[in-house]
Amino acid sequence: MNLLSKVPVFSILFFMAVFLFVYLWIEPPLLYYSFGVYLEYPHFSLSWPFLERSLVDPGGAAHFLAGFLSQWFVYPLAGATIITASAWLAFAALQCLFSEIPALLRRVLGHLAILALIVGYNQYDHPLTIWLALTLSLWLAVLYTKWKPSKPVVRTVVFTLLFAAAYYWIGAGALLFAIMAMLADLFDKRYFAGVLHFVMGVSLVLVLGYGFFVLEIQDAFLRLTPFDRTLLRDLKSLSRVALQSVYILILLAFFGVALVRLLRDSESLSWTADAKTETPDKGRRFSLALAKMLLACGIPTVIYVLILFYSMSPRKEVLRIHAFSRQAMWPQVLESARALYQKNLYHPCSNFDVNRALYHTGRLPYEMFAHPQHPEALALISMENIPVSEKYNRICDLYYDLGYMNEAQHWAAELLETRGNCPFLLEKLGRVCIIKGQTEAAKVFLHALEKDLICGQTARELLTGLAQNPQTANDPKIAYLSMIRRKNDHAAANITLEELLLELLEENRNNRMAFEYLMAYYLLHRQSDKVVANLYRLKDLGYRQLPRYYAEAALIYMNKTRQPVNLSGYEMDPRIVAQFQKITSAFRSMGYNRQQGQQALAAEFGDSYFYYSMFDVGVK
């Protein structure tokens, strides 16, 4: 009632701002599409066995709830609401728990906690499970401290039951509640109860966690706290430190409050100043109120803006590109890539996504050098220092598009084992099995996908299609991939990307993607001779004209060898010839000064293969 009666206008405005920030800036769908690739997948399935499995371990309930809530991040409004509501719940718990301290201090504490959560999301981490555990722990502490059962036995029984239940729901996250309950008892001069509750808390962790649930000792004491090693793996250091700080801060604050209360009781100390205060006149009162309001709004705003600005993650654009790529929204991938370049950022995974988008929009041989390129980013296979799931999810997609179903299946299965039953992996495996003619296996994957809250409909559509047409499930992409898929079997050896693409083309000369990627590979490795040598394949694939970059490579080759080139019946575009003459003469005029040429020619020729070939970069 107390909380409601003080109509928290600022709080309402503040939480509206949090909501808008999450909705407009963080964009929850970016998190949703990161699950299973950039972030641990928060599993949820509409099935009893899943619920049963979730509830066998301490903290399983928190994971289950977080998994359920996380599914809704696919919708921006729902995601923003969930994050804001989670923040509010913790904030409200802190306000109730620290009702004795001045409102300003209380709010500062609440804001600091929310900041930790928002900083986490601003880093594109997903600390929802830990946060839910923290929130529940706080509310249990509120319940325990407000209820104050007077009889020691009742108090102990209440504590034991609450802690045991909390430990089961939120794992060692419940220890926060136990410590606060202990402090509350100690500083209420119930020393015996305090010590007893502390001993009981530790004993319960040992009995339940280590004894009953057979956890390792450190897991028993750290599970679902911000110190949990399994959850920390996925969090970036800033998010980790922010969450750990909140935990420690809350405990310190609670300790401080309890200590002050103890001293106050013994030495008549008070939170409110005893000194008489003069009542200011009306005009001064207004000025004071205005100043207070400005301080109340301005300082937190400045702090928030500064912290959020400095905690901004550069990977937002990478995640956006990835999210569009996952949804096969290729034009949007290319559009988002521009935003990345504007910030002077480059990421090999985005480079990979962009090339895939260019292929799917038919623009790879025309526009790939309008984007920054790294030769290894074309397929990522030999690229080091990329986290496993980010790399192999993409490689899996690439193999799938190329029609190399066994390798797509291999990597999707590896990821399914290590990242769990992510819906996009289930769909990929279902599709691969349909393409390979393994209808029964496809059904297993699709039935599992059917239980996904968000992607269940996709599974139902594919299953319906499969019932009508087991070869293609009425899906044009499956039909195409069934046609071009690799069919010659042998033991896969460690071969280069070039060899692989050549093998795929050998098997099926209509594999357009294998061809364009092979040519892209040659272009990126500046092997214009091999580009020229493969021009004969263009006819098989129905190209009406010689694609721009192939023509440019042919010109470079002709210029280098002074030999005529067989263009397989295609004509050289005179505009390309003119551009070649222009760039070579311009570069000649600069005395072949690479640094000067690179800068001066970027604006006009940056998107050309001529430029890439001369300076090893694509910059426009």
Added chain:
Amino acid sequence: MNRLCRQFWIVFMFLTVVLALCLTAVSCNKNNTPSSSYTSQPRPPRIKPDYTDLVIPPNIAPLNFVILEPGSEYLVQIHGAKGKPIVIKSKAPDIRFPISGWRRLLNDNRGDSVSVDVYTVDTQGKWTRYQSITNTIANEPIDSHLAYRFLKPNYNYFKSIRVNQRNLEGYEDSAILNGESYRDGCVNCHTFLNHDPDTMAIGIRSSHFGSSALIADHGDVVKIGAKWGYTSWHPSGKLAVYAVMKVRQFFHTAREEVRDVIDLDAGLFYYRRDTQTVYTDPGIADKERLETYPTWSPDGKYLYFCSAPFPWEDRNRMPPENYEQLRYDLRRISYDVEKDAWDQPETILSAEQTGQSIMLPRISPDGKFLVFCQCDYGCFPIYQDSSDLYLMDLDTRQVRKLEANSDASESWHSFSSNGRWLAFSSRRMGGPFTRIFFCYLDEQGKSSKAFCLPQKNPNFYDACLEAFSVPELITGPVTVSQSKLIRAVRSPRKVQVDSTTGATPTTTTTEPWKQQ
């Protein structure tokens, strides 16, 4: 008092009305049973899983199924010559039998048969009766429990591998050991002494806690500091023979099963419990051959195993050259357990004779039959579509293919303690999802049609992403608790095995399949 009386009468009247309504509903239902007016379908109904024309154990859990025929209502009656029939009426096509009625019916009709009559009703209320499904109930029960490996079809990485036990007389299923409990470790090669759940060996591999073998014996657990592969207990329980392999995995470019496994090197070793020492013998660890899949004859006098010469020169190259020419012979070697003395190995069935690789020999408890897998090549039949189960009469050495085979891979078979039942892994339900099947073996070694492990939810397998493999039939539940096994895995205490031969396999922290 009056008020109490009135309340009593209200409750009484209410209950009477409810009872009357229930009785009416029941009698209406009875009138609806299609005892006389139905159209007959001259074929059995399509059901899933395929539980038709089977020989089933008298103690098996209810074989629940889904009717794949169209209908708005379904009625199933299961009856035998003796006992009370079970009638299930359902709006859904999922048919689940009550466990007590099912047990009674099967017990009453041991050695006889039961018929399953399926009726469906269409939207106009017209009933159709399908031809009865008849299953025979064997006299001999199957062992009450089954230990099996439960895991996703893994490649290089693994996170969640378990060895579970399932009560075959019901649906209770629990983990014997879950690899997740020791930081996503691997658990494999569970082996029991003479089908006894009290004595088992189980292999574990963990990047954090190391690789070792656990021996659980009547509640006690000992951790052995050596990595055990496929293991077989000597019937006396005095020793266990196990394979040590340099296992490598590679992949295929287009065939249905992507994975393939080859042993680049392998040999057999044995651990004697009395001396806590590992030994080997040239007869079972020939440097020029690969030896694997040991199994003891029930009298403990012979060790049967698979052995092949190396078809490649380079023992490190992956995949090795001529890997598809690797074919194993079936061999045996005589052993005197008291003197700890081995004889010379003899070939029982050569790959040259069969043209295929012989794998996984297992001998029936009466010592009469030997069942093995045959596949085109290699040492890992589960990944080979060509793998089928064959039975050898050990008296006559006659070999024949079991009737229970399918077009898909069959492997990992295990006899029941009475020798009448065979549990095995099969891929017949599609793709990489191995399921467990059972078949009956008569005295002549003829097998019945196989049926899959029944589940309470007959749709269970539809969305089950895990594979079931390495089924081992045991006579009861495993007595050692999972927590005891987990603590043993995590404990640094282990038996450091001494080797008199210098051949004790080292415990490496790297998974062989990850070394690739």
